[in-house]
Amino acid sequence: MMASSYTAKEEDGHITVSGPxxxxxxxxxxxxxxxxxxxxxxxxxxxGTVLPAFFIIGLLFIPxxxxxxxxxxxxxxxxxxxxCSQSFSWNSSRPFVFDPQSNVYVYYGLSNFYQNHRxxxxxxxxxxxxxxxxxxxxxxxxLELFYNDPNGTKVQILLNTTGIAWWTDxxxxxxxxxxxxxxxxxxxxGFINEDFIVWMRTAALPTFRKxxxxxxxxxxxxxxxxRGNYSLEVVYNYPVRSFEGRKRMILSTISWMGGKNxxxxxxxxxxxxxxxxxxxxxxxxxxxxxxxTTTLTFPTELLTCx
Amino acid sequence: MAYLKxxxxxIHSAVSSSAAHIGVGISGQEGMQAVLASDYSFAQFxxxxxxxxxxxxxxxxRMCNFLWYFFYKNFxxxxxHFWYGFFCGFSAQTVYDQWxxxxxxxxxxxxxxxxxxxxxxxxxxxxxLHYPSLYKPGQQNLFFNKRQFFLCTLQGVSTSSLLFFIPxxxxxxxxxxDGSYISDQQVFAVTIATSLVIVVTVQIGLDxxxxxxxxHFFVWxxxxxxxxxLFAMQSDGMFGIFTSSFPFVGTARNCLSEKSVWLVILLxxxxxxxxxxxxxxxxxxxxxxLTDKVQTSSHxxxxxxxxxxGYGELITSGKNMKMSxxxxxxxxxxxxxxxTWIENMLKRKNAVSCVSDEITxxxxxxx
Numbered sequence: 001m002m003a004s005s006y007t008a009k010e011e012d013g014h015i016t017v018s019g020p021x022x023x024x025x026x027x028x029x030x031x032x033x034x035x036x037x038x039x040x041x042x043x044x045x046x047x048g049t050v051l052p053a054f055f056i057i058g059l060l061f062i063p064x065x066x067x068x069x070x071x072x073x074x075x076x077x078x079x080x081x082x083x084c085s086q087s088f089s090w091n092s093s094r095p096f097v098f099d100p101q102s103n104v105y106v107y108y109g110l111s112n113f114y115q116n117h118r119x120x121x122x123x124x125x126x127x128x129x130x131x132x133x134x135x136x137x138x139x140x141x142x143l144e145l146f147y148n149d150p151n152g153t154k155v156q157i158l159l160n161t162t163g164i165a166w167w168t169d170x171x172x173x174x175x176x177x178x179x180x181x182x183x184x185x186x187x188x189x190g191f192i193n194e195d196f197i198v199w200m201r202t203a204a205l206p207t208f209r210k211x212x213x214x215x216x217x218x219x220x221x222x223x224x225x226x227r228g229n230y231s232l233e234v235v236y237n238y239p240v241r242s243f244e245g246r247k248r249m250i251l252s253t254i255s256w257m258g259g260k261n262x263x264x265x266x267x268x269x270x271x272x273x274x275x276x277x278x279x280x281x282x283x284x285x286x287x288x289x290x291x292x293t294t295t296l297t298f299p300t301e302l303l304t305c306x
Numbered sequence: 307m308a309y310l311k312x313x314x315x316x317i318h319s320a321v322s323s324s325a326a327h328i329g330v331g332i333s334g335q336e337g338m339q340a341v342l343a344s345d346y347s348f349a350q351f352x353x354x355x356x357x358x359x360x361x362x363x364x365x366x367x368r369m370c371n372f373l374w375y376f377f378y379k380n381f382x383x384x385x386x387h388f389w390y391g392f393f394c395g396f397s398a399q400t401v402y403d404q405w406x407x408x409x410x411x412x413x414x415x416x417x418x419x420x421x422x423x424x425x426x427x428x429x430x431x432x433x434x435l436h437y438p439s440l441y442k443p444g445q446q447n448l449f450f451n452k453r454q455f456f457l458c459t460l461q462g463v464s465t466s467s468l469l470f471f472i473p474x475x476x477x478x479x480x481x482x483x484d485g486s487y488i489s490d491q492q493v494f495a496v497t498i499a500t501s502l503v504i505v506v507t508v509q510i511g512l513d514x515x516x517x518x519x520x521x522h523f524f525v526w527x528x529x530x531x532x533x534x535x536l537f538a539m540q541s542d543g544m545f546g547i548f549t550s551s552f553p554f555v556g557t558a559r560n561c562l563s564e565k566s567v568w569l570v571i572l573l574x575x576x577x578x579x580x581x582x583x584x585x586x587x588x589x590x591x592x593x594x595x596l597t598d599k600v601q602t603s604s605h606x607x608x609x610x611x612x613x614x615x616g617y618g619e620l621i622t623s624g625k626n627m628k629m630s631x632x633x634x635x636x637x638x639x640x641x642x643x644x645x646t647w648i649e650n651m652l653k654r655k656n657a658v659s660c661v662s663d664e665i666t667x668x669x670x671x672x673x
Contacts, residue, residue, distance in 0.1 A: 036361075036425070036427070036431070038519065039518070040427075040516045040517050040518045041517040042515060042517070042605070044515070044590075044602065044605055045512075045583070045586060046602070046605075047591065050583065057580065061576075064569065103485065105485040114394060114395045114397070115491075116393070116394045117394060118394065118397035119397060121399055121491065124553070126550055198486075201487060201490045202490055202492070203489060204489055204491040204493070204495075205393055205489065206394075206395075207478065208490075209487075210487045211486045211487050252481075254483065256483065257565060258483050260479065261480050261566065263476050263478070264476050264569055264570065267475075267573055268569075271573065271576065278584060282587070282591075285591075285592075
């Protein structure tokens with residue numbers, strides 16, 4: 001039945017179908033799209049493109065790396081790790097050796113604490129945190145920072161308790177009663193207590209540090225924390241010995257990049273000479289290859305055109 | 307491998323590629339039985355040449371490229387969780403946002419590789435016809451075999467490890483520019499996800515040899531769509547409507563406004579992409595295959611022609627007039643006639659006459 005529709009004149013591949021109506025051709029349209037003739041950019045990796053790219057990477061990464069590495073205004077003063085379980089308060093006294101004139105940030109650090117465990121992350125209920133009150137027991141150390149005058153008197157340093165959480169986490173929420181008394185200040189209680197918000201932001205890694213307090217800088221040229229001895233009093237609420245966790249308290253200033261982060265600087269400084277040296281090796285090897293021959297050798301079958 | 311079986315009343319031919327066997331029927335005076343039974347059909351034997359050497363070869367090349375890239379992308383995407391397991395107590399906590407996992411293979415990376423599978427050409431169709439040896443890798447299964455799969459796996463695993471460990475090392479001590487906490491699970495997720503999308507997009511860019519308009523649209527469009535969906539899903543609006551489904555509220559705004567996060571993303575992307583680029587460049591320079599040579603010659607031919615002997619001999623010999631009339635009546639599937647002066651010139655330059663024909667044909671067509 002198909003042969004009946006075939007005509008001897010169909011020499012160029014027309015396969016026609018006799019459906020209802022006129023004869024339809026099954027030949028695909030002769031458009032650029034359907035005949036694979038779309039105009040295109042055809043880049044290939046030549047020495048002229050790859051080697052300059054590598055040199056640019058090398059040149060660009062070195063100043064970035066140096067800028068990150070020597071950015072040392074972020075000074076980190078960690079207290080030694082403590083995990084006592086005998087008493088529930090702890091004093092540490094150490095001298096301060098720098099005079100920061102910017103804000104000082106107080107972090108608490110935890111090690112071996114798997115806040116990123118799947119069951120914990122799964123148990124987090126954002127709709128409850130958003131407004132549905134629920135009783136929670138969160139234990140955390142509280143600490144206060146005292147300044148030991150050379151005279152020996154203890155002056156408590158004012159610690160700023162707000163401004164430590166992300167602005168997007170602080171929702172105007174709809175709570176009917178305070179969850180528990182985290183703060184005497186009613187504006188910072190319950191689910192909008194910033195310490196609680198900071199704690200609930202799940203850490204990515206088992207060793208982490210979270211912002212606890214900010215010591216605002218004083219006006220004028222007065223250093224925020226003058227040189228001298230400081231003591232740290234800690235009320236130890238959350239035992240970590242059971243899972244071999246460790247706690248740290250970190251005081252740090254920050255720079256334009258955030259805190260002190262030597263890894264990025266070192267990584268950039270490492271990648272840059274690798275890229276540059278590889279490019280210069282290739283430069284010398286490809287120029288020697290090119291001087292040998294400028295012609296292309298093809299198999300002999302190709303020299304006869306059909 | 308192409309083979310032809312001759313039978314009494316019909317001629318059958320079968321073309322095989324490593325990925326699909328297709329049946330081709332040639333309609334003839336004897337009837338249309340082969341056409342009825344085949345996947346593709348045409349009327350003349352000479353079209354078989356184009357079907358095999360151009361479309362069959364392109365099909366094999368595209369399939370292998372597609373497979374290689376698809377496995378690489380999915381290894382890089384999935385094995386990050388393997389590395390993360392060591393740091394989350396092996397609790398199978400996902401690194402990425404659940405929505406990213408859903409949308410990665412459907413929205414963010416599907417269209418560029420689809421465009422590559424549809425349009426990519428390693429050499430042009432004329433060169434495919436002129437160099438039949440280019441068909442050999444298909445017969446010998448060179449573009450995607452166990453060795454290639456192993457190399458693809460290796461690249462995927464190393465990319466996933468770099469994608470995880472560079473942000474891991476950077477985030478261990480990182481804080482935001484205002485001092486607040488940034489090393490949380492959501493920022494970690496967004497950073498690694500953004501780095502991954504950038505790395506695989508750059509990789510498909512390097513793998514695509516033939517950039518049509520569609521390729522451009524799909525590649526750049528996918529990247530833009532990723533950022534658009536990221537900010538949309540992590541906005542306050544979505545969190546307000548579907549609170550439990552969109553827990554990553556505010557993450558993109560807080561972390562992608564940090565210079566240090568972008569520096570981590572830049573470093574990760576460069577370190578993941580550059581070694582692969584270096585290896586493929588070295589392979590082309592030191593051990594070029596026939597495909598590489600044809601690509602380079604067609605790329606250089608426009609440049610090379612201008613440095614060959616000029617038009618003097620062409621004009622004084624008067625052959626250009628005859629050349630133009632001959633080429634205008636040439637059949638679509640045929641090749642332009644080669645005149646003797648061109649052959650002489652080329653033999654002097656020791657270049658391949660078939661390639662230069664395509665180039666010298668162009669200026670000779672001026673009337």
